[in-house]
Amino acid sequence: MNGLYVVAIGNLPDNALDWAENAIAEWFPFPVRRLPALPIPEGALDPKRGQYQSVELMKMLAQHVPSDAIRILGVADVDLAIPMLSFLFGQAQFEGPVALVSLRRLHQEFYGLPADQTLLAERTAKEVLHELGHTFGLVHCSEPTCAMSLATHIELVDTKLEQYCTRCGMQLVERFTSKEAMV
Amino acid sequence: MKKNWPILVVDDEDVMCESMGAWLREDGYHVDTAPNGQKAVELAKCMDYAICFVDLKMPGGMDGIETMMEIHRVRPEASIIIITAYATVDTAIQAMKEGAQEYIVKPCNPQEISMLVSRILKLKKLQSENAILRKKLNRQYRHYDIITKNPRMEEILALTKDVADLRSTVLIRGESGTGKELVARAVHFSGNRAEKPFIVVSCAALTETLLESELFGYEKGAFTGAAAQTKGKFELAHGGTIFLDEIGDISPKLQADMLRVLQERRFYRLGGTQEVEVDVRIIAATNKDLAEEVQAGKFREDLYYRLNVIEIRLPPLRQRREDIPLLAEHFVQHLSSALGRDVSGISGAALKILIAYDWPGNVRELENVIERAIVTCRNGTLDEQDFSWLQRNAGQPQNWEVPDVPLGELERRAIVAALERKHGNVKEASTALGIDRSTLYDKLKRYEIVH
Numbered sequence: 001m002n003g004l005y006v007v008a009i010g011n012l013p014d015n016a017l018d019w020a021e022n023a024i025a026e027w028f029p030f031p032v033r034r035l036p037a038l039p040i041p042e043g044a045l046d047p048k049r050g051q052y053q054s055v056e057l058m059k060m061l062a063q064h065v066p067s068d069a070i071r072i073l074g075v076a077d078v079d080l081a082i083p084m085l086s087f088l089f090g091q092a093q094f095e096g097p098v099a100l101v102s103l104r105r106l107h108q109e110f111y112g113l114p115a116d117q118t119l120l121a122e123r124t125a126k127e128v129l130h131e132l133g134h135t136f137g138l139v140h141c142s143e144p145t146c147a148m149s150l151a152t153h154i155e156l157v158d159t160k161l162e163q164y165c166t167r168c169g170m171q172l173v174e175r176f177t178s179k180e181a182m183v
Numbered sequence: 184m185k186k187n188w189p190i191l192v193v194d195d196e197d198v199m200c201e202s203m204g205a206w207l208r209e210d211g212y213h214v215d216t217a218p219n220g221q222k223a224v225e226l227a228k229c230m231d232y233a234i235c236f237v238d239l240k241m242p243g244g245m246d247g248i249e250t251m252m253e254i255h256r257v258r259p260e261a262s263i264i265i266i267t268a269y270a271t272v273d274t275a276i277q278a279m280k281e282g283a284q285e286y287i288v289k290p291c292n293p294q295e296i297s298m299l300v301s302r303i304l305k306l307k308k309l310q311s312e313n314a315i316l317r318k319k320l321n322r323q324y325r326h327y328d329i330i331t332k333n334p335r336m337e338e339i340l341a342l343t344k345d346v347a348d349l350r351s352t353v354l355i356r357g358e359s360g361t362g363k364e365l366v367a368r369a370v371h372f373s374g375n376r377a378e379k380p381f382i383v384v385s386c387a388a389l390t391e392t393l394l395e396s397e398l399f400g401y402e403k404g405a406f407t408g409a410a411a412q413t414k415g416k417f418e419l420a421h422g423g424t425i426f427l428d429e430i431g432d433i434s435p436k437l438q439a440d441m442l443r444v445l446q447e448r449r450f451y452r453l454g455g456t457q458e459v460e461v462d463v464r465i466i467a468a469t470n471k472d473l474a475e476e477v478q479a480g481k482f483r484e485d486l487y488y489r490l491n492v493i494e495i496r497l498p499p500l501r502q503r504r505e506d507i508p509l510l511a512e513h514f515v516q517h518l519s520s521a522l523g524r525d526v527s528g529i530s531g532a533a534l535k536i537l538i539a540y541d542w543p544g545n546v547r548e549l550e551n552v553i554e555r556a557i558v559t560c561r562n563g564t565l566d567e568q569d570f571s572w573l574q575r576n577a578g579q580p581q582n583w584e585v586p587d588v589p590l591g592e593l594e595r596r597a598i599v600a601a602l603e604r605k606h607g608n609v610k611e612a613s614t615a616l617g618i619d620r621s622t623l624y625d626k627l628k629r630y631e632i633v634h
Binding site for chain 2: 049
């Protein structure tokens, strides 16, 4: 059976991929498989901004999609950005196979606070559900506690729950049975 | 998908178009991208973009400002957001001067973009709702919504068009239910005040003091319970029209106040010391004969002449019976869909009943009668049995009040009414009155009735 692949990009905190895989296993009815870690692509760092171009990481992931993959999720721990926006928690191909989540701004330390592994695990799970939701055609949800609501700062990530609202959840299940969504 | 609000991203850098497009798609928008100004304008010709993000600096061809101006040529309603990597006051000023809605420096905070997009779209939604409502409102009161083929009504409609743009006061006379407010709205909504308020005040519904505060407003503390300064209807109608219904019923004191407003377009709020000046067109309506009221000393003569600059006399429905089938058909169509009933028409026999009936409540009564018939109708067409109760009522003597006038006057009125009902046919009128034709001629002469 085709699976949902998870891959680390560069170095990650211990257990980071487990957090991602557990969240996936709870919501997605596909076997979850782990790929060997990928390096951060050369040239992804924008020296002027001191951030990594998300588009470069997405391109690399797209080149590593296994033939039996339903989706591929990359997890990195670098600060992501696109030219227009000052940062991203993650990115996804809308109704496409590739999703990417960054832990960088999910760490409490990023905001000058003491480390909190439990909180980091929760935030990771929420962002994984969010970006994978986009790959299955879900758009931002107006319910602030839904994993699909748009978080533009960390407090909004914390407002979300590690779950989809009923409407998004139902839509997701519908997509699992739709042929186009599963290509 | 928020498909109603498509967004265009114009940037020469692929990565910018791609990433911004992807980010907005996640929000549910339909997003197109263009690598240069020419392509952007081409796309804009085919798609009504709500928002266009346009990079200020694009090498070769059109720059951001030129692209914006070209897009605006084909899509004047599109909101353009100019994007630049460097914030300079000069370019920001130039962009805004040329019509950009916003100017943002990249990279910017996701929250900033998200709020900007939702703020612009909220405004656009309100604007489009507003346009739809205005259209509806105008449609509701356009002249041809007054349904008639009666020559006298057609003359009245022509007159309302002629006076629509003037500020002169209009006095509309007519029995209850003849459509005085509809005509007042037609005057307002077809003139140059159409975009401004149309305020209705029913003068008979309120006591003198209430009406006074309703019309002129009041200052805080003017009377017990006046907690805050409140604008009156004259102020609310500023720039537009105030429709004073049943003007014949106002008290002598209010008549004096009203005269002053008519003369000077100025007044004091209740308890106020500062004069308020307004630009208001006044349309008044009454079902009373104001000339008679003046003679009886009940209505100020000077106010009557001020109000009666342009007089419109609406005929009662019984004097425009040719309109009854048209109006009936109109009400059947309109009311059956409004009431969710499947009634498609009205039979010839039913129309005969309606045409023969005298309609003391005029068009309003006709509308109510049709509504009742639609509600009780058992098949798809209104037939004579749906109006049989109307015939029964018509046959019975009505409860009518005898006015306090000399007997001769009563006789005169009865003769005029009979002639009206019988379209001036003396033979039929005399039969209806139970007198012979020569007696009727005698009485016509005696009462100086011209028919």
